[in-house]
Amino acid sequence: MEAKVSQGLQLGTWINPQKLARKPSSSLQFPHNYEEQRWDNGPGSCPLRTNKGKLRRTLVLKVSCSSENVPASVLDSGSISALFDESQILKNKSEEIKPCLNGRCIYLVGMMGSGKTTVGKVLSEALGYSFHDCDTLIEQAVGGTTVAEIFKLHGESFFRDNETKVLQKLSSMHRLVVSTGGGAVVRPTNWRHMQKGISVWLDVPLEALARRITAVGTVSRPLLHHDYGDPYSKTMKRLSALYEERGEAYANANARVSVENIAAKLGYQDVCNVTPTAIAIEVLLQIENFLRE
């Protein structure tokens, strides 16, 4: 039986971590002669628009594949792209969306551990953008101290002031994928900076976040240092409290990527099986939806 596939996500393997590290993340330069490109329909133009400037739907990836070996759950769920190399899908989608971005930056927001850094690196590589991690830039700005040290020595508001300065600096640049700190969404000023680009909320269930963070430890995450109990329970408790405070703020983002929805599309029981590449593809699909609005 043949299955026609137009777009979607693949059941893939974990991305090679060496590939993730390829983009340098320390320089914040952008060419002075940068000019915004018009949305025309020439080569490399935005496919979401017709000559009259109206948005249209495009199906870029049309591939035939055999449905043999595809789990029934995947086919039943409508997620029929299991046989693709998801890196190739990401590449194709990036090429399609890139002209529509007009060089605008992509800001990934979300709770700590939601994968902003991991997914951000994959996405930046696919788009040919530079990747920047706000926490790292703050650490550099404060003289090479870690986030945990900055919290300890100077307090949270000092850290937040530096976070705002970093976002302000980034907002004047183009073609960046930015991994913001988990708490960047709480200050309205930060949103004003991020509005120069496109913001995307990586929405990951708290249980999955707690599992990931417990696996790597909370040393680098000062806001998780306070509670008592077993590592998973105390992380879960603190994350729940933070989410209670911030849930609405994350929803200010231009687009939301629900990792739970991706898992459902792919027929996965566990959201932890959704790869960063699959999430990056969904980021682009949701940006596409946002640009069509």
Ligand SMILES: Nc1ncnc2c1ncn2[C@@H]1O[C@H](COP(=O)(O)OP(=O)(O)OP(=O)(O)O)[C@@H](O)[C@H]1O
């Ligand atoms: N899709 C994924 N599946 C499984 N584990 C993942 C996934 N994405 C990220 N991780 C793991 O989760 C942990 C947190 O990821 P990452 O550092 O990218 O999150 P973050 O949102 O940047 O966190 P923070 O805001 O605290 O810096 C890492 O150990 C990473 O390897």
Ligand SMILES: O=C(O)C1=C[C@@H](O)[C@@H](O)[C@H](O)C1
């Ligand atoms: O959720 C938060 O408030 C934080 C998340 C991290 O990325 C760091 O920015 C810092 O640990 C604070």
